[in-house]
Amino acid sequence: MNASALVSELRALVGERGVVVDPDALMTYNADGCVMDTHAPDVVVLPTTTEQIVAVVKLAAKHGIPLLARGAGTGLSGGATPVRGGIVLVTSRMEKVLEIDRRNNRARVQPGIINFELTAILKAQGYHFAADPSSQKACTVGGNIANNSGGPHCIKYGITGSHVLGVQMVLADGSIFWTNDGTPELPGYDLTGITVGSEGTFCVMTECWIKILPLPEATRVVMALFTDILPAAETVSQVIAGGFLPAALEVMDGGALKAVNDAYKMGIPPEADAALIIEVDGVEDGLDDLLAEIIAIAKEKGAIEVRPAKTPEEQVKVWAARKNAFGAMGRLAPTYHLVDTVVPRTKLPAIMRDVKRIAKETGLSIVNVFHAGDGNLHPIVLFDRTNADQSERAHRAVEEVMRLSLEYGGVISGEHGIGIEKQEFMSQLFTEADLAAMAAVHRALDPDDLFNPGKMFPRKFEANDLASERRRVAEAGAGLPALMAKHGDKLWV
Numbered sequence: 001m002n003a004s005a006l007v008s009e010l011r012a013l014v015g016e017r018g019v020v021v022d023p024d025a026l027m028t029y030n031a032d033g034c035v036m037d038t039h040a041p042d043v044v045v046l047p048t049t050t051e052q053i054v055a056v057v058k059l060a061a062k063h064g065i066p067l068l069a070r071g072a073g074t075g076l077s078g079g080a081t082p083v084r085g086g087i088v089l090v091t092s093r094m095e096k097v098l099e100i101d102r103r104n105n106r107a108r109v110q111p112g113i114i115n116f117e118l119t120a121i122l123k124a125q126g127y128h129f130a131a132d133p134s135s136q137k138a139c140t141v142g143g144n145i146a147n148n149s150g151g152p153h154c155i156k157y158g159i160t161g162s163h164v165l166g167v168q169m170v171l172a173d174g175s176i177f178w179t180n181d182g183t184p185e186l187p188g189y190d191l192t193g194i195t196v197g198s199e200g201t202f203c204v205m206t207e208c209w210i211k212i213l214p215l216p217e218a219t220r221v222v223m224a225l226f227t228d229i230l231p232a233a234e235t236v237s238q239v240i241a242g243g244f245l246p247a248a249l250e251v252m253d254g255g256a257l258k259a260v261n262d263a264y265k266m267g268i269p270p271e272a273d274a275a276l277i278i279e280v281d282g283v284e285d286g287l288d289d290l291l292a293e294i295i296a297i298a299k300e301k302g303a304i305e306v307r308p309a310k311t312p313e314e315q316v317k318v319w320a321a322r323k324n325a326f327g328a329m330g331r332l333a334p335t336y337h338l339v340d341t342v343v344p345r346t347k348l349p350a351i352m353r354d355v356k357r358i359a360k361e362t363g364l365s366i367v368n369v370f371h372a373g374d375g376n377l378h379p380i381v382l383f384d385r386t387n388a389d390q391s392e393r394a395h396r397a398v399e400e401v402m403r404l405s406l407e408y409g410g411v412i413s414g415e416h417g418i419g420i421e422k423q424e425f426m427s428q429l430f431t432e433a434d435l436a437a438m439a440a441v442h443r444a445l446d447p448d449d450l451f452n453p454g455k456m457f458p459r460k461f462e463a464n465d466l467a468s469e470r471r472r473v474a475e476a477g478a479g480l481p482a483l484m485a486k487h488g489d490k491l492w493v
C-alpha cells in the first residue's frame with residue numbers, strides 16, 4: 001500500500017484532524033524521553049473511540065504496517081520510539097473517566113487520561129490512584145500500565161501493577177477483549193498481569209479498570225539534609241530495617257539538590273550535599289511519634305538539618321521540587337541519560353560509591369535523584385549528545401551502572417521498562433528459556449509482530465522467531481537445553 005493511499009484510508013477512519021503527516025510534526029513522535037535513538041513514524045493517528053482503534057489496527061494488520069500505541073511519550077527507555085516507522089497511534093484524545101465505582105473502590109478510565117488529572121478528579125471525591133510517577137503531570141494511565149510505572153509512593157502502595165484490575169485491549173485481528181471485568185481475585189490465568197509491563201508489544205489498551213484508595217487521614221513530609229549521599233542512603237536501609245513503612249523515601253544528591261535549589265529557591269545551605277524526603281501517612285493519631293522515630297534515625301546517621309513541611313502548601317512545594325528535579329537538570333547539561341535500575345536496599349550505599357567512581361572514570365557529571373525506599377536508583381548521566389566522544393562515554397557509564405546493578409542482585413529496570421534502551425541487557429537478567437517462554441506468549445497474542453516491533457527482546461532475534469524455535473524444540477521432543485547444546489549460539493543469531 002503506498003503512503004498516500006494509507007493516509008487517505010486513515011483519514012476516512014479517524015477524520016482529517018486525526019491524522020498527522022507533516023514531516024516536522026512527525027518529528028515530535030520520533031522518540032520518547034530517551035533521545036539516544038530516534039526514528040520518525042510514517043504517520044500519526046489520534047483516534048477518539050475504541051471502534052476507530054479497531055479499524056486502524058485492522059488496516060495496519062492487513063498491510064503489515066508496524067503500529068505503536070503512544071501515551072504522552074514521557075517514557076525513558078525508548079518504548080514509544082517507532083524504530084521501524086509505520087503508524088503511531090496516540091491516545092491523548094481518549095482521556096475520559098468513564099465510571100467511578102466507590103462501593104467497589106474502582107474506576108474505569110480511558111488510557112489517554114493524564115495521571116495527574118485522574119488524581120485531581122479522584123481527590124475531589126476523597127480518593128487517589130496510588131501510582132504517582134514523578135512525570136504524573138504529563139504521563140498517561142495507559143503508559144503507566146504498559147510500563148508498570150513506579151513513583152515516590154510505591155514503597156508503601158506498590159507499583160502500577162498493584163492497582164490495575166482489568167484492561168480492555170484491541171488485538172492484532174481487531175478483536176476487543178477484556179482481561180477482567182474489574183472483579184478482584186478472578187480465577188484463571190492472570191491476563192491483566194501479562195498486559196502490565198508489556199510495553200505495547202501485543203495490543204492497544206483502550207480502557208482500564210483501576211483500583212482507587214481512600215486518601216489517608218493525615219500526611220507529614222520532612223526533608224532531611226546531609227553533607228553526603230552515603231549517610232542519606234544508609235538512613236533508608238536503617239529505616240526499613242527498623243520495621244517502619246513510610247509512604248515515601250526519596251533521595252537527591254548534591255548535584256540534583258543544587259539544580260533544584262537554583263530552580264525553586266529553597267534556601268538549601270551550601271554544606272548540604274544530599275537530601276532525603278521522608279513522608280509518612282495514615283491516621284492522625286500517632287503519626288508524629290512515628291515521624292519522630294524516623295527523624296531520630298536520620299539524625300543518628302548524620303542529618304545536619306531536618307525541615308518539616310508545616311502546611312499542605314509547603315508539602316506540595318517539597319514534592320514539586322522533587323518531581324520536577326529531572327526538568328531542573330536542563331540547567332546542568334544539554335542532554336541527560338537517566339538510568340533506572342534496582343538494587344537490594346542494603347546495596348544502595350555501595351552502588352552510590354560506584355556511581356561516583358564511574359563519573360570520575362568517564363569524566364562526566366552524574367547526579368542522583370531516586371526512589372531510595374524501593375532501592376530504585378536513577379543516576380542521571382549529563383552529557384551533550386552532539387558530542388560523539390561524550391555520547392560514547394555516557395553509553396559506557398550507563399552500561400556500567402546496569403552491569404553493577406545485576407552484579408549486586410538487582411534488576412535492570414524498576415519502572416521505566418525495557419524499550420530499546422535495555423533490550424540487550426535482557427539476556428543478562430533472563431535465561432534464553434525464560435525469554436523463549438515470553439516470546440511464546442507474545443506470538444500467541446501478536447503472531448505477525450504488528451505491535452511495537454523491535455522492542456524488549458534482544459535485537460539478535462525477532463520475538464516470534466524465538467517462539468517458533470521453541471515450538472520446533474517442543475515438537476522434536478527435545479528440551480531447550482538439548483537443542484542449545486546441539487546448535488549452540490546459532491539458535492539465537
Ligand SMILES: Cc1cc2nc3c(=O)[nH]c(=O)nc-3n(C[C@H](O)[C@H](O)[C@H](O)COP(=O)(O)OP(=O)(O)OC[C@H]3O[C@@H](n4cnc5c(N)ncnc54)[C@H](O)[C@@H]3O)c2cc1C
Pocket residue numbers: 032033068069070071072073074075076079080091111132133134135138139140141142143144145146147148149150151152199200201203204205206326327415416452
Ligand atoms: C521527568 C520524568 C520523570 C519520570 N518519573 C517517573 C517515575 O517516577 N516513575 C516511573 O515509573 N516513570 C517515570 N518516568 C517515565 C515515564 O513517565 C513513565 O514510564 C510513564 O508511565 C510513561 O507514560 P506515557 O503516557 O508517557 O507513555 P509513553 O512514553 O507514551 O509510552 C510508554 C510505553 O507504553 C506503551 N503504551 C502507551 N499507551 C498504550 C496503550 N494505550 N496501549 C498499549 N501500549 C501503550 C507504549 O507503546 C510504550 O511502550 C518519568 C519520565 C520523565 C520524563
